[in-house]
Amino acid sequence: MKIRIKIPSLLTLIVIIILTAIILSLFLKLPFTRNISRNDAGTTILLSTFFLTILKGMPVSVSLGLSSLLTAFYLRLPAMVIFQRISAGINSFSLIAIPFFILAGQIMADGGIAQKIVEFSNILVGRIRGGLAMVNIVASMFFGGVSGSSVADTSSIGALLIPMMVKEGYDREFSVAVTITSSTQGIIIPPSHNMIIYSLAAGGVSIGALFMAGYIPGIMVGIAQMIVAYIISKKRNYPVAGKVGFKEALKITRDSILGLLVGLIIILGIILGIFTATEASVVAAVYALIITMFVYKTMGLKKLIEVFKSASITIAMVLFLIANASAFGYLMAYLRIPTTIAQALLSVTTNKYLLMLLINGVLLLLGMIMDMAPLILIVTPILLPIVTKFGWSPIQFGIILMLNLSIGLCTPPVGNTLFVGCAVGKTTIEKTVKAMWPFYIAMIIILLLVTYIPWFTMFLGSIFER
Secondary structure (H helix, E strand, O other): OEOOOOOOHHHHHHHHHHHHHHHHHHHOOOHHHOOOOHHHHHHHHHHHHHHHHHHOOOEHHHHHHHHHHHHHHHOOOOHHHHHHHHHHHOOOHHHHHHHHHHHHHHHHHHOOHHHHHHHHHHHHHOOOOOHHHHHHHHHHHHHHHHHOOHHHHHHHHHHHHHHHHHHOOOOHHHHHHHHHHHHOHHHHOOOOHHHHHHHHHOOOOOHHHHHHHHHHHHHHHHHHHHHHHHHHHHHHOOOOOOOOOHHHHHHHHHHHHHHHHHHHHHHHHHHOOOOOHHHHHHHHHHHHHHHHHHHOOOOOHHHHHHHHHHHHHHHHHHHHHHHHHHHHHHHHHHOOHHHHHHHHHHHHOOOHHHHHHHHHHHHHHHHHHOOHHHHHHHHHHHHHHHHHHOOOOHHHHHHHHHHHHHHHOOOOOOOHHHHHHHHHHOOOHHHHHHHHHHHHHHHHHHHHHHHHOOHHHHHHHOOOOO
């Protein structure tokens, strides 16, 4: 997962020189560094090397591994310890769910399920003012609930609806903005492989509880976006979608239900105790494969091979990232970085409501400059002990984290979903971001509601809470 920071090249060069000088001076034990404690020096090397390698364009996963090895070398820790942590990072049965959920999402994205969901959404909300915008949001709600990926949502739903919206008279930037922001529902509405990553980073929080807790906030995000889209559509007099006949509506519903059943099978299976979340991922992948190959017949052997190849690349990147983040997290704990950061936050305020507002602000800023998965792995061990100390459930915090970082996927300079949406919609980031401001505001309002009103997450999440 390559992250490139979009800042002026001269400033980048200056920062690289400064970080390199800091690292070298600590390794060479220059006179002005001799009074720095071993832990402080190790912390400085770990973080400086991490940001230095990112600025030089290395993938985040490689940056995590290299900074861990270099810091271990400085601290005179055996290199074998780091390699053991890398191995242990992916030696978890629950992680099996990630490859299968990714595969299921890829099959659905390439197997024509998106088209069925768009047609079904048109039946539900197409007659509202700004109908295609409403269809876009509702389709993302359904598709996100079966693919679990905002990028897959944007690329598949966007490829269908953005050209259609532009043709019907919608502004291109508005069409792209709706597609990008609505696709973040796939991060919150289960199944979401990012929730599985959070569960791992949080020390084994129930995946079933996280899945259930995501439903109400995810639907809230969708409704908020629909309200914004309706107000803008009313103001600009965007058209309603075409009416669908009764017989055609029945046919579309019958065809689309088969695809939508993926999410229902997963959740009901977990709730009823038929299978675990890990087993549910396998069921989802197999079911999606059967539906696309033998029912919809939209995927042949050649396309299936391409799907497996694409999914394998994504899976390898995610697991390599998790493995290296495990070593990075071990060194953070060894150097007591979470404790130091916790003390710094508590020195600002001990009011739990202001503290959560501060944490939300920090997460929103971090989401703008780093990708989602590495951030989950890095910040969870740091922030989770703080928020649980002040009474927030690990489940509620997991959804708060997902909401924050899903907003980050839509924001420059490093927003993967934003980049994909602009590429699909053939427009610039600057114009799109300007059109996205009303949707940003709506998402932040939902974030604050979820943060300060536990009911939105815990009403369903408490079913599985341990």
